[in-house]
Amino acid sequence: MELTLWTYEGPPHVGAMRIAASMEGVHYVLHAPQGDTYADLLFTMIERRDRRPPVTYTTFQARDLGGDTAELVKRSIADAVERFQPEALLVGESCTAELIQDQPGALAAGMDLGGIPMVNLELPAYSKKENWGAAETFYQLVRNLLKPQLPAPGAPKLDPTRWRAENRRPRVNLLGPSLLGFRCRDDVRELTQLLAGYGIDVAVVAPLGARPADLLRIPMADANLNLYPEVSGTVCSWLERQFGLPAVKTVPIGIGATVDFLRELHGVLGLELPAELQAERQSRLPWYSRSVDSTYLTGKRVFVFADGTHAIAAARIASRELGFEVVGLGTYSREMAREVRALAAELGLEALITDDYLAVEAAMAEAAPELVLGTQMERHSAKRLGIPCAVISSPLHVQDVPARYAPQMGWEGANVIFDSWVHPLMMGLEEHLIGMFRHDFEFVDGHRSHLGDGAPAAPVLEEPAPVAVAVAGGSLSWSADGEAELAKIPFFVRGKVRKNTEAYARDQGLAVIDSEALYEAKAHYSR
Amino acid sequence: MVSSSVAQSSLPPPLKESGQREVFCGLTSIVWLHRRMPDAFFLVVGSRTCAHLIQSAAGVMIFAEPRFGTAILGERDLAGLADANEELDRLVAQLLERRPEIRTLFLVGSCPSEVIKLDLAKASERLNQQHAGRVTVINYTGSGIETTFTQGEDSALQALVPLMPKGDQPQLLIAGTLADAVEDRLVGLFHKLGIERVASLPPRRSTELPAVGPGTQLLLAQPYLSGTARALVDRGAHLIEAPYPFGVEGSRDWMAAAATACGVDPAQIDAVLDPLVERGRRALAPHREVLEGKRLFLLPDSQLEPALARFLAQECGMELVEVGTPYLDRQLMAQELARLPEGTQLSEGQHVDNQLQRVRQERPDLVVCGMGLANPLEAEGMATKWSIELVFSPIHGIDQAGDLAELFARPLRRRGALQFS
Numbered sequence: 001m002e003l004t005l006w007t008y009e010g011p012p013h014v015g016a017m018r019i020a021a022s023m024e025g026v027h028y029v030l031h032a033p034q035g036d037t038y039a040d041l042l043f044t045m046i047e048r049r050d051r052r053p054p055v056t057y058t059t060f061q062a063r064d065l066g067g068d069t070a071e072l073v074k075r076s077i078a079d080a081v082e083r084f085q086p087e088a089l090l091v092g093e094s095c096t097a098e099l100i101q102d103q104p105g106a107l108a109a110g111m112d113l114g115g116i117p118m119v120n121l122e123l124p125a126y127s128k129k130e131n132w133g134a135a136e137t138f139y140q141l142v143r144n145l146l147k148p149q150l151p152a153p154g155a156p157k158l159d160p161t162r163w164r165a166e167n168r169r170p171r172v173n174l175l176g177p178s179l180l181g182f183r184c185r186d187d188v189r190e191l192t193q194l195l196a197g198y199g200i201d202v203a204v205v206a207p208l209g210a211r212p213a214d215l216l217r218i219p220m221a222d223a224n225l226n227l228y229p230e231v232s233g234t235v236c237s238w239l240e241r242q243f244g245l246p247a248v249k250t251v252p253i254g255i256g257a258t259v260d261f262l263r264e265l266h267g268v269l270g271l272e273l274p275a276e277l278q279a280e281r282q283s284r285l286p287w288y289s290r291s292v293d294s295t296y297l298t299g300k301r302v303f304v305f306a307d308g309t310h311a312i313a314a315a316r317i318a319s320r321e322l323g324f325e326v327v328g329l330g331t332y333s334r335e336m337a338r339e340v341r342a343l344a345a346e347l348g349l350e351a352l353i354t355d356d357y358l359a360v361e362a363a364m365a366e367a368a369p370e371l372v373l374g375t376q377m378e379r380h381s382a383k384r385l386g387i388p389c390a391v392i393s394s395p396l397h398v399q400d401v402p403a404r405y406a407p408q409m410g411w412e413g414a415n416v417i418f419d420s421w422v423h424p425l426m427m428g429l430e431e432h433l434i435g436m437f438r439h440d441f442e443f444v445d446g447h448r449s450h451l452g453d454g455a456p457a458a459p460v461l462e463e464p465a466p467v468a469v470a471v472a473g474g475s476l477s478w479s480a481d482g483e484a485e486l487a488k489i490p491f492f493v494r495g496k497v498r499k500n501t502e503a504y505a506r507d508q509g510l511a512v513i514d515s516e517a518l519y520e521a522k523a524h525y526s527r
Numbered sequence: 528m529v530s531s532s533v534a535q536s537s538l539p540p541p542l543k544e545s546g547q548r549e550v551f552c553g554l555t556s557i558v559w560l561h562r563r564m565p566d567a568f569f570l571v572v573g574s575r576t577c578a579h580l581i582q583s584a585a586g587v588m589i590f591a592e593p594r595f596g597t598a599i600l601g602e603r604d605l606a607g608l609a610d611a612n613e614e615l616d617r618l619v620a621q622l623l624e625r626r627p628e629i630r631t632l633f634l635v636g637s638c639p640s641e642v643i644k645l646d647l648a649k650a651s652e653r654l655n656q657q658h659a660g661r662v663t664v665i666n667y668t669g670s671g672i673e674t675t676f677t678q679g680e681d682s683a684l685q686a687l688v689p690l691m692p693k694g695d696q697p698q699l700l701i702a703g704t705l706a707d708a709v710e711d712r713l714v715g716l717f718h719k720l721g722i723e724r725v726a727s728l729p730p731r732r733s734t735e736l737p738a739v740g741p742g743t744q745l746l747l748a749q750p751y752l753s754g755t756a757r758a759l760v761d762r763g764a765h766l767i768e769a770p771y772p773f774g775v776e777g778s779r780d781w782m783a784a785a786a787t788a789c790g791v792d793p794a795q796i797d798a799v800l801d802p803l804v805e806r807g808r809r810a811l812a813p814h815r816e817v818l819e820g821k822r823l824f825l826l827p828d829s830q831l832e833p834a835l836a837r838f839l840a841q842e843c844g845m846e847l848v849e850v851g852t853p854y855l856d857r858q859l860m861a862q863e864l865a866r867l868p869e870g871t872q873l874s875e876g877q878h879v880d881n882q883l884q885r886v887r888q889e890r891p892d893l894v895v896c897g898m899g900l901a902n903p904l905e906a907e908g909m910a911t912k913w914s915i916e917l918v919f920s921p922i923h924g925i926d927q928a929g930d931l932a933e934l935f936a937r938p939l940r941r942r943g944a945l946q947f948s
Contacts, residue, residue, distance in 0.1 A: 001598050001599065001600060001601060001604050001611065001614035001615060001617075001618055002598070002599045002601060002618075003596055003597075003598055003599075003618050003621065003622060004575070004578045004596060004597050004598075004599050005592065005593055005595075005596045005597075006578075006582055006593070007575065007578050007579055007582060009575075010575065010576070010579040011574065011575040011576045011579060013576075014576075014579065033552070033638045033670070033671040033672045034548050034550065034552055034671040034672065034675060035550070035551055035552025035553075035554070035555075035580065035638070035670075035671030035675075036552075036576060036580075036671065037547070037548065037549050037550070037551075037899055038551055038552075038555075038579075038580045038583055038584060038899070039579075039583070040549070040898075040899030040900075041583060041897070041898040041899045042583060044898065044899050044900070044901065044902040044903060045898050045901075045902065048902055049902060049903070050902060050903060050905075050906030051903045051906065052899065052900065052903050056547060057547050057548075058547075059546065059547045059548045060672065061671075061672050061673070062641070062670075062672040062673045064672075065642070065672065076547075079880075083880060094576055095574035095575070095576050095638070095639055096574070096576075096638035096639050096642055096671075096672070099605070099639060099642045099643060100642060124602075125574060125575065125576070126574065126600060126601055126602045126604075126605060127601065127602050129575065358592070
């Protein structure tokens with residue numbers, strides 16, 4: 001048993017819904033009690049979908065439990081098939097149905113469904129979560145549909161360079177984009193354009209927008225792009241094992257990663273990579289980052305917490321392409337903990353692998369960053385702490401599904417990232433200037449903080465300090481001039497300075513921190 | 528309990544449907560209950576689905592560390608109930624340590640906890656002993672297999688009834704969560720009418736439960752409190768027959784019924800309420816212009832539907848195509864049903880696909896529905912009002928009638944305002 005207040009991921013059947021709702025012609029019959037239909041609103045409200053997710057819920061109630069819930073399952077399946085005439089049917093159960101063990105998949109297998117493919121989804125609700133459910137569903141669906149095409153054991157694997165012999169352009173599948181994923185809609189468009197520029201065609205995009213018949217064409221491509229490993233990792237390794245379809249593993253978010261991605265892809269396809277990729281001319285990020293205006297970005301303290309894919313990408317962009325200092329890195333995707341840990345170690349950090357948002361908030365407060373790159377959950381925590389934040393990953397809210405074209409991948413994705421990360425920082429800087437000029441006589445009412453009344457929540461950063469002092473033994477105190485000097489420091493680093501100074505004072509055995517001690521500490525930490 | 532004397536012969540029998548229900552489960556009511564009682568914590572004993580449901584329904588309320596949470600059952604808890612009980616104790620201790628300000632802890636049963644027969648009544652008994660003097664532990668179920676949406680509040684309040692002290696003094700007891708500002712206003716008006724003792728269930732502080740006894744006149748502010756009403760009547764309260772306080776007329780009749788039951792002189796009732804009614808009608812008028820003659824289809828959601836339909840027909844001039852409700856308590860709804868226009872088609876329960884087919888056939892001007900259906904119906908060209916707003920907004924009372932009408936007029940007004948060619 002585990003206490004949860006807010007969660008990063010829903011249950012695994014919501015992951016299955018993401019696959020079904022992303023596709024066309026797929027219907028999902030879900031054995032679930034009344035109330036589980038709440039999940040529909042994730043799609044109709046957050047994604048503003050213009051139709052209901054293709055899900056039929058059996059909606060059993062307590063009074064059904066004494067009777068025949070299996071009959072209810074069969075009726076729901078028959079009705080759904082007749083009403084929606086799907087091209088493929090997913091059958092599964094939510095957490096409560098798992099307990100009553102009606103085995104809806106087995107029931108469906110015993111029914112005449114008019115020959116449509118049926119996939120029995122077994123998604124353990126008490127040990128797995130949403131992304132795992134999405135990955136498993138996508139894998140099971142592809143595996144089921146491709147079963148007739150499986151190469152005989154020992155048959156030669158597909159050759160990713162066969163496009164040359166077949167006298168055609170190379171083609172790849174874009175795997176992983178799904179509803180409720182971060183900016184998938186626009187990433188698909190951006191990558192399709194990017195690939196076209198190198199003479200590479202897109203064969204199948206899935207699950208987003210694909211029909212079951214499209215999945216049958218997956219083996220006709222030369223390679224798979226494993227774009228969102230949380231969703232497409234399982235299916236990509238299966239396709240590699242069974243069909244010899246190689247998967248390109250670099251996720252092209254950021255300039256460096258896009259270059260690496262192109263390199264890996266060209267290598268896999270046996271394509272000659274143009275000697276000069278001219279990344280600087282494709283995207284504005286490199287020049288914008290070099291331009292003098294960006295000098296003030298140098299060493300900005302950034303805290304990153306996201307799904308595995310976006311956390312890794314963000315840490316790399318932040319540290320290498322924007323000149324930030326990454327002061328915290330973590331993910332809720334336990335499946336990608338190893339990669340995130342490795343990258344954190346490279347950055348001299350210990351990765352935070354957790355799905356407890358309070359632990360993330362505590363780590364955030366502790367790191368005292370100037371910018372938070374996170375999910376909707378971190379946006380709220382950052383708001384409480386008065387720290388600027390940009391959302392870089394699911395779980396998302398309606399404002400993370402923008403009307404405009406806003407990819408994360410490829411050259412344009414890098415442009416979007418530059419703008420959307422730097423903008424909140426500028427707002428933070430503005431906040432500082434408002435504080436600085438507050439006492440000028442020209443500065444009168446009407447200059448309101450963009451954070452609204454009540455923010456910035458600088459006190460949140462400061463308040464814990466006296467407590468910390470007390471815990472340390474109560475022998476440490478601030479002199480009036482020490483406090484006055486501290487107050488001159490911009491609010492967004494004040495908490496960190498206070499903590500550092502106190503640590504320094506304790507090391508030095510000081511009882512009182514005056515302005516001199518503060519400057520001593522400043523010199524000590526200025527490395 | 529009182530028997531209804533109101534004839535309902537003018538209504539055709541309701542359509543009874545069963546099938547897929549597009550409604551929340553009772554856990555959702557935690558979203559407003561926890562705000563009503565800031566010294567209470569709601570701990571759902573359930574699954575990740577339960578946690579995700581409340582989070583999705585609460586939406587934007589993520590800004591603070593919430594006073595509700597989910598004890599998520601894991602495989603180990605399913606394997607052995609003894610472990611599950613120990614785990615629950617550990618978790619509650621951990622929670623109370625983190626939130627020392629909590630005075631009442633609601634253990635809320637869910638579908639999985641019901642199915643594995645985790646006995647939360649016994650668990651609260653045990654936890655009450657462990658944390659005696661610090662916190663009161665109460666249990667109820669909000670599971671989807673037993674409750675829809677607002678029934679969760681009914682079962683929470685019902686669990687509080689046995690803890691209410693016995694008191695014989697005459698008083699008016701308002702049952703059902705109201706927004707604090709609305710409650711203040713209504714209580715003020717009851718004082719003005721000359722009713723001295725007015726109490727509320729749930730109270731603002733979970734530890735200050737009102738007394739109940741033979742002197743209690745029970746006035747329901749929400750129509751979905753069947754179980755709570757029964758439990759209070761069993762404790763000696765007298766249930767006042769009234770419509771619900773939506774709209775000018777409904778709210779007036781609701782207050783007047785309470786005042787009459789408390790022995791207030793009719794002249795005094797008119798003196799206090801008539802000016803409000805006049806003002807309320809003025810506030811309503813501009814919205815009535817938008818709503819009059821428009822055809823309305825209500826999908827089942829909060830059980831407020833018959834009362835809202837009555838208001839929208841009687842006071843806003845809307846034409847009722849179908850009035851759905853997840854569950855129809857004929858006794859508690861008697862006064863509402865009697866006020867519905869002749870021939871109004873009610874439906875109870877839901878088969879969402881069949882019902883949507885009727886919506887498409889009828890092409891109403893406005894559909895009241897849950898958030899899962901609103902955008903899809905808008906995309907089909909129908910204006911919608913999401914019903915969850917109705918349980919979060921201050922809509923009770925004569926003074927709120929204009930605001931209540933505005934909630935329904937806004938989607939129509941907005942459609943009129945948008946132009947793309």
